[in-house]
Amino acid sequence: MSHSTVPRTRAEADATKKTPVASGDATGSRKGRTNTGKLGLRLRFRRDRVLLLMTLPAVLLVLLFNYVPILGNVVAFQEYDPYISDNGVVSILHSPWVGLENFQRIFEDSAFWNAVRNTLVLFLLQLVLYFPVPILLALLINSVVRPRVRAIAQAVLYLPHFFSWVLVIAVFQQLFGGAGLLSQLLRDHGYDGLSLMTDPDTFAFLVTAQSVWKDAGWGIIVFLAALASVSPDLYEAAAMDGANRWRRMWHVTLPALRPVIALLLVLRVGDALTVGFEQILLQRDAVGPGAAEVLDTFVWWNGVRNQDFGYAAAAGLVKGVISLGLVLIANKVAHLMGEQGVYKK
Numbered sequence: 001m002s003h004s005t006v007p008r009t010r011a012e013a014d015a016t017k018k019t020p021v022a023s024g025d026a027t028g029s030r031k032g033r034t035n036t037g038k039l040g041l042r043l044r045f046r047r048d049r050v051l052l053l054m055t056l057p058a059v060l061l062v063l064l065f066n067y068v069p070i071l072g073n074v075v076a077f078q079e080y081d082p083y084i085s086d087n088g089v090v091s092i093l094h095s096p097w098v099g100l101e102n103f104q105r106i107f108e109d110s111a112f113w114n115a116v117r118n119t120l121v122l123f124l125l126q127l128v129l130y131f132p133v134p135i136l137l138a139l140l141i142n143s144v145v146r147p148r149v150r151a152i153a154q155a156v157l158y159l160p161h162f163f164s165w166v167l168v169i170a171v172f173q174q175l176f177g178g179a180g181l182l183s184q185l186l187r188d189h190g191y192d193g194l195s196l197m198t199d200p201d202t203f204a205f206l207v208t209a210q211s212v213w214k215d216a217g218w219g220i221i222v223f224l225a226a227l228a229s230v231s232p233d234l235y236e237a238a239a240m241d242g243a244n245r246w247r248r249m250w251h252v253t254l255p256a257l258r259p260v261i262a263l264l265l266v267l268r269v270g271d272a273l274t275v276g277f278e279q280i281l282l283q284r285d286a287v288g289p290g291a292a293e294v295l296d297t298f299v300w301w302n303g304v305r306n307q308d309f310g311y312a313a314a315a316g317l318v319k320g321v322i323s324l325g326l327v328l329i330a331n332k333v334a335h336l337m338g339e340q341g342v343y344k345k
Contacts, residue, residue, distance in 0.1 A: 072092070073316075073317050075310050076313040076316075077102070077310075078310050103314050106311070111289075116295065118293055120272070122204055122208070126211060131265070133212050135223055135257065141154055157216060158218065163214060176196040178198065180195075180197075197283070199287070201291075203283070204291075226257050230256045262334045265334075269327065269329075270327035274295075275296075299312045331343065
């Protein structure tokens with residue numbers, strides 16, 4: 001009995017000796033952690049303090065230029081006059097308070113609803129005709145075998161992104177204006193000339209074509225980056241299973257692009273009511289406000305040109321609230337499709 005008891009006693013003694021050490025290690029490793037095992041706020045701040053100091057200037061700039069101006073939306077509820085002052089105090093504190101009168105004027109203004117209609121038409125048209133173009137071009141460039149050809153094609157398509165809208169519209173004017181190349185070719189062959197740049201009926205398609213030519217190359221970069229992360233083993237496995245090029249694109253390439261497409265689509269829907277202020281403003285007089293007036297130009301015309309700042313601020317505030325709602329709805333749809341969207345559930 002005693003001979004068999006000794007080893008068991010020694011084992012128990014060894015276990016007893018090791019227990020405090022293990023307990024101490026566990027206690028030491030949990031120091032600075034929460035009950036869930038995550039690092040505490042103080043420990044994370046000490047660990048990342050250098051990175052936080054590096055990002056502090058950018059955060060301050062964002063707060064100064066993006067969030068502090070939000071306080072100026074109070075003028076939407078005032079009859080704001082920038083020339084009112086009292087001993088140097090800003091006029092925003094002394095403008096008469098009118099409540100929801102500016103919003104009532106907006107909803108009774110036919111020009112506002114015309115701007116909403118034009119904005120939605122341009123958004124839907126660009127969503128159907130413009131949004132798929134970078135995806136298709138990225139798939140086409142990705143299928144090119146020679147790297148040099150791919151680089152040249154990407155550079156050529158990306159170059160117009162650096163052009164200003166003044167230059168883009170000037171190029172289209174030389175091509176599709178009343179004295180442009182297309183009209184001259186038609187006259188040389190016995191037909192009447194035309195001017196697409198001053199035609200209200202084709203203005204929406206003209207604006208979409210300009211956006212495609214200028215910014216399609218920018219979207220290609222995003223989709224090519226997503227395609228670069230796809231493992232070549234997936235294509236090889238699909239090819240060994242007998243999938244041709246179209247099958248590999250459908251079952252390998254497009255599923256890899258789906259998260260990026262969902263994210264960009266949510267952002268595009270959130271930006272639905274912003275369809276290019278400078279682009280539209282430069283062509284507004286050529287086709288008239290009936291076809292070219294959008295929400296951004298409506299706000300600019302009433303706020304800057306007509307000096308009706310409270311009315312323009314109310315229109316901009318309505319636009320912001322609707323855009324926020326569209327982002328939330330689109331992000332919810334992305335979640336239902338199994339994608340992350342802008343933020344997680």
